[in-house]
Amino acid sequence: MDTLLIATVHKIKWFLLSTGLLAVAISTAFADPAPKPDVVLHGLVHASQNHGYIAAPFHVPAGVKRVTLVFSYTGKDQRTALDLGLQDPAELRCWSGGNKSVLTVGLADATPSCLPGPIPAGTWKVVIGVPNIRPQVTSHYTARIFFTRSGLVADYPEVLREPLRAGPAWFRGDLHMHTGHSDGQCPNQTGTMVPCPVFVTVEAAVRRGLDFIAITDHNARSQYDAMRELQPYFNKVLLIPGREITTNFGHLNLLGTTDYLDFRLGTPAVPTVNDLLRNARKLGALISINHPSDPTGEQCMGCGWNPSPPANMHLLNAIEAVNGGSEKFPSLSGIPFWMRQLNLGYRLTAIGGSDNHRPLMPLDEPNSVGSPTTVVYAADLSTPAILEGIHAGHVFLDLTGSHDRMDVLTASCGGSRAQMGDLLSAPKGAALSLNVQVADVPGAKVEFLEDGKVLSSDQAGSASNSPRTFHASWTSDGARHWFLAQVLGPDGHLWLLGNPVYINWKETLN
Numbered sequence: 001m002d003t004l005l006i007a008t009v010h011k012i013k014w015f016l017l018s019t020g021l022l023a024v025a026i027s028t029a030f031a032d033p034a035p036k037p038d039v040v041l042h043g044l045v046h047a048s049q050n051h052g053y054i055a056a057p058f059h060v061p062a063g064v065k066r067v068t069l070v071f072s073y074t075g076k077d078q079r080t081a082l083d084l085g086l087q088d089p090a091e092l093r094c095w096s097g098g099n100k101s102v103l104t105v106g107l108a109d110a111t112p113s114c115l116p117g118p119i120p121a122g123t124w125k126v127v128i129g130v131p132n133i134r135p136q137v138t139s140h141y142t143a144r145i146f147f148t149r150s151g152l153v154a155d156y157p158e159v160l161r162e163p164l165r166a167g168p169a170w171f172r173g174d175l176h177m178h179t180g181h182s183d184g185q186c187p188n189q190t191g192t193m194v195p196c197p198v199f200v201t202v203e204a205a206v207r208r209g210l211d212f213i214a215i216t217d218h219n220a221r222s223q224y225d226a227m228r229e230l231q232p233y234f235n236k237v238l239l240i241p242g243r244e245i246t247t248n249f250g251h252l253n254l255l256g257t258t259d260y261l262d263f264r265l266g267t268p269a270v271p272t273v274n275d276l277l278r279n280a281r282k283l284g285a286l287i288s289i290n291h292p293s294d295p296t297g298e299q300c301m302g303c304g305w306n307p308s309p310p311a312n313m314h315l316l317n318a319i320e321a322v323n324g325g326s327e328k329f330p331s332l333s334g335i336p337f338w339m340r341q342l343n344l345g346y347r348l349t350a351i352g353g354s355d356n357h358r359p360l361m362p363l364d365e366p367n368s369v370g371s372p373t374t375v376v377y378a379a380d381l382s383t384p385a386i387l388e389g390i391h392a393g394h395v396f397l398d399l400t401g402s403h404d405r406m407d408v409l410t411a412s413c414g415g416s417r418a419q420m421g422d423l424l425s426a427p428k429g430a431a432l433s434l435n436v437q438v439a440d441v442p443g444a445k446v447e448f449l450e451d452g453k454v455l456s457s458d459q460a461g462s463a464s465n466s467p468r469t470f471h472a473s474w475t476s477d478g479a480r481h482w483f484l485a486q487v488l489g490p491d492g493h494l495w496l497l498g499n500p501v502y503i504n505w506k507e508t509l510n
């Protein structure tokens with residue numbers, strides 16, 4: 001599906017979600033065809049095979065990057081027990097005993113019991129051990145095998161991308177953090193700082209109460225195997241495969257794929273940043289510029305965004321408007337950079353990322369996991385749905401990292417209605433109505449911005465913990481504009497930042 005078509009589907013999906021029609025639509029126009037296995041093997045296991053091994057061969061074509069096996073058999077009620085393994089042309093890649101019915105082997109990650117690595121074409125075998133089958137019993141097994149040709153999570157077989165939570169909601173997460181697979185550190189048992197295991201970061205996300213995190217080690221892919229192991233255990237925190245593409249001319253987050261991307265910007269392999277961005281888009285990943293306003297120097301090498309020639313901003317999807325570091329040093333905020341892009345006509349989603357490197361730091365410190373939090377309206381809690389919500393701009397940022405603060409802007413004109421990230425047409429002279437629902441913002445100031453300048457503001461009142469709606473109106477001049485709602489706390493700091501509603505913009509999404 002090309003990008004424009006994806007964007008159109010997103011917008012239609014959002015409209016349907018907002019009008020309650022999605023359930024009907026999913027069963028018709030947008031229903032993915034039931035994913036069919038590439039190979040299905042059936043076989044019988046007889047009593048004469050008790051204590052033996054069976055090998056069921058199948059052919060893996062060239063170009064496959066992941067093999068996934070879903071195994072089932074009859075006779076368990078008669079105490080038939082079958083062990084499961086997977087063999088590639090050269091070696092045994094998995095042996096699970098009888099404890100797993102799904103095995104996946106990818107280039108960078110695999111089910112515990114299996115080895116990740118290259119997927120050679122040729123004859124593979126499902127290996128079935130038979131620890132027990134009673135006399136007179138025959139069991140029927142079915143092995144459904146899926147081949148995946150990309151590292152994009154959205155391309156995985158359904159069994160590998162099932163939502164952790166069904167149904168649309170606002171989900172809270174953090175899109176930028178480092179573990180011991182790059183420069184994330186924590187103290188070991190004797191207090192020495194060491195590369196920090198991935199589970200420590202996930203536990204920090206649990207303490208914050210987050211719904212999702214993207215683990216974005218610098219140019220590394222080794223973290224994906226740890227995430228594969230951890231996800232079933234941490235079944236309330238979605239683990240999104242990410243990577244911080246770290247160059248000498250700026251940093252970018254690549255979200256949703258485990259595929260390799262050559263990051264050596266400025267070499268013959270990747271001459272310009274636009275080559276890098278085009279290569280990233282070919283992978284189907286979501287791409288953001290990280291901490292665009294950071295300076296580059298010996299303190300933080302390559303951290304500032306200064307590629308030459310400059311990036312074609314149409315090749316990007318998002319900007320890290322708030323980084324944990326910019327919360328500490330407001331002069332480094334990426335918000336002015338992001339708003340400049342909006343004023344130039346680039347429709348880029350503002351996201352946040354803690355850039356945490358020390359997962360055990362107290363949660364009330366900037367840079368701690370979930371500070372800031374990115375809040376995404378998504379169709380469910382799965383990697384494809386969260387990234388789709390970000391791509392569509394259905395996002396606000398909670399710089400306080402709370403569990404419940406809300407900043408949800410909708411706009412209406414005539415009979416049409418839009419929320420953050422959406423387009424709305426407002427002919428010259430038409431009245432635009434802006435409504436923002438906020439929650440848990442006692443004593444705060446609610447501001448509506450037009451093209452980055454304050455259009456109007458209201459005081460939320462000191463007792464206001466429950467959801468409240470604030471309103472502004474505007475008469476259209478027929479030109480292109482963007483409007484957002486933000487909330488400043490009684491401390492004068494930015495607490496919540498919404499993404500814009502786009503008025504009179506063309507039907508394109510980055």
Ligand SMILES: [Zn+2]
Nearest residue numbers: 244251290303
């Ligand atoms: Zn960075």
Ligand SMILES: [Zn+2]
Nearest residue numbers: 176178244355
């Ligand atoms: Zn980083």
